[in-house]
Amino acid sequence: MKFPTHFWRNLAILWLAIVGLLGTAVLLDNHQDVWTSAITTNNSSGLSDAALVAKGQQLLILGNCIACHTDRGAEPGAGGRAFQTPFGKVYSSNITSDSQHGIGHWNTQDFWRALHHGKSKDGRLLTPVFPYQHTTLITREDSDALLAALKKLPAAANAKPIPKPSETLDWPYGTSVAIAVWRSLFFTPGTYVSDSRQSAEWNRGAYIAQGLAHCAACHSERNSWGALTANEIHGAH
Numbered sequence: 001m002k003f004p005t006h007f008w009r010n011l012a013i014l015w016l017a018i019v020g021l022l023g024t025a026v027l028l029d030n031h032q033d034v035w036t037s038a039i040t041t042n043n044s045s046g047l048s049d050a051a052l053v054a055k056g057q058q059l060l061i062l063g064n065c066i067a068c069h070t071d072r073g074a075e076p077g078a079g080g081r082a083f084q085t086p087f088g089k090v091y092s093s094n095i096t097s098d099s100q101h102g103i104g105h106w107n108t109q110d111f112w113r114a115l116h117h118g119k120s121k122d123g124r125l126l127t128p129v130f131p132y133q134h135t136t137l138i139t140r141e142d143s144d145a146l147l148a149a150l151k152k153l154p155a156a157a158n159a160k161p162i163p164k165p166s167e168t169l170d171w172p173y174g175t176s177v178a179i180a181v182w183r184s185l186f187f188t189p190g191t192y193v194s195d196s197r198q199s200a201e202w203n204r205g206a207y208i209a210q211g212l213a214h215c216a217a218c219h220s221e222r223n224s225w226g227a228l229t230a231n232e233i234h235g236a237h
Contacts, residue, residue: 033117033189049148056149059142063212065150069095075156077102083129085226088169090129091162098155103147111147112140117189125179127165128187133228137192137211186227 047055060066069092071080078101079094096102103111103121110121118132119125126132138146166174173179192211194203209215220228 031123033113033119047145052145052148053152055142056145056147057152059146059212060149062208063146063214065095065146068092075154077150077153078156078158080158080162085129085169087173087226089163090127090165090168093162094156094158095150096153096156097151098157101158102155103150104155106147108144108147111150112143115143115146116140118183118187125176125183127169127174127179128182128226129165131214131217133187134211134214134217136187136189137207139191142212182225182227186225 066076068081068083069077069079071078071082071092074080075096077094077096078098079092081092083090083092094102097104099105106121113119114121114126114130115132115135115138118128118130118136164174165179168174192207195206198206216228222228
């Protein structure tokens with residue numbers, strides 16, 4: 001069989017164009033917060049500092065945040081706890097007020113971006129071991145309260161650097177490209193939508209269970225990509 005003149009060259013150009021378009025789509029999808037998020041760095045709740053911290057401390061307990069971000073025998077919130085996944089290990093980060101090792105330099109916008117968009121202060125895409133499929137439902141007011149409480153944790157430096165996902169996950173799962181593709185397939189930033197058929201108490205419980213407490217993260221099956229379905233994340237009304 002004789003191919004037309006320049007067939008292979010044109011085919012290569014077509015594939016490059018397709019790959020380029022897909023790459024651009026994934027890039028835009030993962031960085032949509034750049035143009036969709038309103039930048040707010042001050043307390044958005046209107047609560048006094050003391051009331052904001054008290055609210056945040058209650059939310060930290062409901063979300064059991066310190067448990068995942070504390071290694072055995074280490075200071076509370078100092079991170080370093082290993083999570084074994086089918087794709088390799090991921091270590092939790094330091095969320096104390098330590099400026100070098102923790103989130104001492106983070107503001108409310110940085111923290112909100114991590115919870116809502118799954119991105120670190122430096123713009124790095126976080127691995128889905130951090131349950132941003134769930135924390136994206138947390139309100140901005142609760143996010144600000146959580147950060148206020150975390151800033152009250154005693155600063156704790158790590159004796160040795162916490163390994164990066166790129167160092168501990170099997171290749172290529174720890175690469176930014178793999179994480180970006182996963183996010184485009186399985187993650188969309190969202191907000192909790194109240195069910196008008198249910199009571200305020202029911203909706204409060206659903207908001208906590210689906211978002212802050214991320215119950216489905218441990219109590220639902222995952223697909224071969226390690227992802228949950230939308231119904232498993234947000235619950236079926």
